[in-house]
Amino acid sequence: MPSVRQSRASAVVGALSCLALLGTACSGGGTSGSSATKGVKINVALAIPAPPKASLDAFTKATGITVNWTNIDWDSLQTKIAAGATAKTYFADATDVDWSRVGQLGKLNWFYPMETYVDTKSLTADMPQLASFTIGGHVVGIPFDASFLVTTVNTKMFTKAGVTKMPTTIDQYTQDLKQIKAKGGVQYPLNIPFAAAEGLSTYWYQTTAAFGGTILDGQGKPQFATPGSPGYKAAQWMVDALKQGLVPPGNINVSDSQGQQTLMAQGQVASTFGDYSGNIGSLYDVPAASKVVHQVDYLATPGVTGPGPNMSNPDGIGIPRTAKYPAAAAKFIQWFTSAANQADFAGLNGPDKALKSYNFPSRLTAVDQLATKGKLVKGSALSAMLKSSARPVFPAGAPSWYPQFSNSVYTNLHSAATGSLSVDAAIKAIAATANRLASGG
Amino acid sequence: MSEGQLDAPPVTASADGPAGKRRRRFDPLPYLLVSPLALFIIALALVPAAFTIIESFFRVDALDPPTRFIGLGNFRRLFGDHVVLTSAENTLIYVLIGVGLSTVLGIAMAITLQHKFAGRSALIAILILPWALPGVVEGIVWSGIWNANTGLLNSVLTSLHMVDHYHVFLGQHRWRTIALIELVQVWQITPLSALLVLASLQNIPGDLYEAARLDGCSPWAAFRRITLPLARPGVAVAMVQAVIATLNVFDQPYVLNGAASTGSSVMVQTYFISFQNLDFGEGYALSLLITLATLAMSFCVVKLVYRTVEY
């Protein structure tokens, strides 16, 4: 927020700039949005492809709202949301509210409280994840999927290498991967997205959970700093896997959402430890995009002594304060997160209505519809995980300083992977960052 | 964006027509002519630069309001952040490789073009082509050469049996990554270096070489005793523009290697600190340091290299 001194300087600059303006009209920032809905065109920016054109057309017909869809990669999208909010510039009417950003957004008030537009009280029972998007009594965004991290395995490759019984612990899992490599089935069987981006952080959270630990305690203090701790072991395991040649060397530049899944879909790796729920149905079993149709299966997360938990990372959608048409955006969000649409996106009524790379409905009613119709690929396995083992990464909610923390996680783990830092030094640096941020430094 | 230019010329007081009486009367015309330029420079260069200097001593953080004075706090945090320190090291290597290589190649290309021959102007057109292209697209162009699965380099090396399998060239080994990224920038900045050196060479009188040859000088000796010393002004300016470009390198590492510490430059860090972490104060502090480093290095280059020689 500009201080007085700054505004005065800006005012001087402004006067000068306006003189220098050569008659171009400029739309002022910070104007309040319009409540119009009929006949308006809204921009929706998310890190997923657009819903099928027919569905969007039906929405336009019913409401008079035209939707312009922008699909931006997740990391760039977060930068844009932040940049737009700080410069008070419009960039979308509805955009991504990631589970990890809820703490930060609650503090910054960058988004409209959704409870003023949507009856969130009645949604609570049908949307278990809604709690993760509520902070200080306000709902920042509506979860549109119930994504959680799972382990995917290419069963054909495992069987071919002589693995008869699927692994339930990390040790067995690592052993099996080595066996696959040795038998020459796949040169680099394990998928880890080591590019310095959010996906690397997410993968580490899931691996830490599998090793039986958490990342931060309720006060935001690091739980991974000592060499015996699960987080430390998880980082060591990931870096060792790369060093032992279990992970493709090129993965040092591969990020999660696209690169990692492509390797799996092309059959270049045998397993992804921290994959996204729903990828089998929306990608690996889609003949047009995959060479491993009907070969991939979900595996209960290999843990210390048996199956471990699955970290949930639901995606939400909200209305930024700079939106031009908040009311129209709210209408769109209601439609986008409705039970019928979620079921369609997940493939209830065939591939024509499905949304590519959609993970898993956030509404229980939609999940039940899919399960009873048997339309959810590997639905029973997913439902079981969702009910019994899905956990939030931060039980106390994502801290408001999460973005800086994550930035430290992925840059340091990436450095450890390239060998420019030891795992120990990387963990120490991440822990120091967490301590500094938690103490408000 | 800006061309390095440190030694401004003397502004020659030129005749203003028969302006004896005009000097006593106030003459508004020149002020009208320069006022748009002055406005732009003040509003969009000097004021922002003042902001950078002043606010680098403030905590300006969208996630941690309000804006408040913290003295050297931003600088302290920068020097305590090993990611920033790593990127500073990387940048130093970018500068060394970039300035060295672009200068050597620039001199070599300039000597190739020194004397007239058929097709020289066509060659100059080809020479400046890389300079005219956007750096970010050059990153994409060269990623096709370094690519681990489809790259030209892998293909050629494999065909020559110099490697037995396709390699990942970028992002694994820090020095290799930096060298290859910098090569892409050298591709972009060398044409200007070559032109600047060439301009200096064009001023060398041909009879100097003739005299040297009659004295029995070898071509190598003529190059060392005549060409290099007389090309110094051009080489100096070429090196200054290379210093400015390499110290501020952003497009190529950003496109080819993203946020990864194996190739991140200080400018990439400034971008992430400011626009991802929204810690503008720290961003200001870092860009201030980059500017100071740029000025200091440019000054050193001029002091060491620039000498005009009378002939």
Added chain:
Amino acid sequence: MAVRTRRRIRARWFGVAFIVLWSLVPIYWTINTSLQTEAQAGSKPAHYVPPTPTLAHYVSLLGDSGELPDQIRRSTINILIECSAATIITVLLSTLAAYAFARMTFRGRNVLFYTVLATMAFPAYTTLIPLYRILGDFGLVNTYTGIVLVYVSGFLPLATWIMYNYLTSLPAAIEEAGQVDGASRMQVLWYVLLPLALPGIVSTAIITFLFSWTQFLFPLVLSTDLSTQPLTVVVQALQGQHVVPTTLLSAAGVIAIAVPAVIGLTLNRYIVSGLLTGSVK
């Protein structure tokens, strides 16, 4: 003697070959990749010429409908508007200012002149963050105006410098003849000086246009959506958007370099003279 000349010619041809390969091989490789199918581009060893040249990638980028062609088309319009506007304004303002500096004396002239030159020595990125926040305060982020203002402020010093040098190289006697005829100073500028300084104006315009075209970090920060994003930003974003195959990405790269490459190859005389006037004095 003969041996030496032969050796020198051989050395020159080696240099010529190096310059040609150095400049053209990367561009050739991109074009080559863009004309292949995904499968052909993935073959090991690579195809050094496209086995079955196809324009499919260009069609899918420039075709009639779809998200990608829309983005490419819109951002091409954006970059042309931004570069042209920045070029016109820069040339106009720098010519006027250079005329004052070259031909008139006035109070504060030297201070202003040296200040303008000093800003050239500063890396432009220094002012990126404050510019972003100042423009944000005025609602100029993500507008053509904001981007053009920033470009103009960045390129004005160099343009003024180039124009100043062209104007001072013209003998003063030419204008004096005009002034004796009773023409005003602006008429002298318009009818006498500008026609003579035309090469300088063309140089300034081309260099400004090319500099604007190569911008990336400023528009990356200052334009937040497709309404103002230039082609360069959109092409770069393709990399992260989906796994865009290298073939398609190469085609996008070729589209983004076509205009500056043509300018560079055809108008290089003006570029060379402008750059040299701008940096060696």
